[in-house]
């Protein structure tokens with residue numbers, strides 16, 4: 001049912017857990033993938049695996065100008081992008097015991113990567129999609145944290161992800177007539193390197209026990225939802241946020 005043949009999809013943070021699973025899933029469904037990350041070595045390994053269907057783009061998303069340049073380069077590769085998946089994210093701790101300068105420094109970095117960079121790419125996508133005959137699809141990675149809130153050291157992350165949800169809804173409401181649809185996906189705990197500290201200090205079982213399924217999500221569980229949204233089959237669900245949290249937080 002999901003056929004992405006001929007579709008060009010930009011995936012940010014493609015070297016990460018969800019990013020890699022998503023890239024593989026999209027290519028298996030026929031897409032050409034433009035893979036972005038700041039970790040070029042890991043990206044190149046993935047490109048070697050995926051072959052001609054993949055191209056790589058490097059940028060540090062904490063730099064808005066570099067983010068815009070990455071979009072420009074990715075768009076130039078095929079002259080169009082059909083789907084933008086804003087997947088890259090960062091999860092640095094900001095304990096209250098830190099100095100104010102250090103604490104706000106983490107906020108600045110987190111908001112730059114988790115909210116402003118996706119906004120820069122959404123802006124570029126809306127401008128480009130409005131000129132394309134078939135428009136385009138935006139899929140933004142939010143988080144359960146946007147709705148439930150997050151652990152004590154991660155106010156910034158919850159705030160950034162709530163911003164992602166509000167931004168996605170705004171784009172869906174304002175640019176649908178120009179051929180742009182926009183969706184958010186809100187995972188709970190997913191077994192990826194992002195959760196390395198939690199895994200080592202608290203343990204995966206604690207996260208699994210919070211779900212209705214008794215198990216945490218794997219990257220593929222999120223990738224399946226991203227591929228479905230990228231297919232265009234969910235056009236009239238534009239503006240929605242799909243939870244992928246195993247009923248650990250039902251809203």
Ligand SMILES: NC(=O)c1ccc[n+]([C@@H]2O[C@H](COP(=O)([O-])OP(=O)(O)OC[C@H]3O[C@@H](n4cnc5c(N)ncnc54)[C@H](O)[C@@H]3O)[C@@H](O)[C@H]2O)c1
Pocket residue numbers: 012013014015016017018019037038039059060061062086087088089090113141142143144186187188189190191192193194195
């Ligand atoms: N893993 C989870 O439990 C979980 C839960 C909810 C939401 N999410 C979201 O899903 C998305 C993917 O997360 P993941 O679990 O695959 O994490 P991950 O750490 O495995 O991958 C994230 C990727 O983003 C890249 N990245 C980080 N900072 C960057 C920067 N400054 N510039 C460019 N690239 C940068 C990293 O290099 C990495 O490859 C993120 O937006 C994350 O917030 C994850």
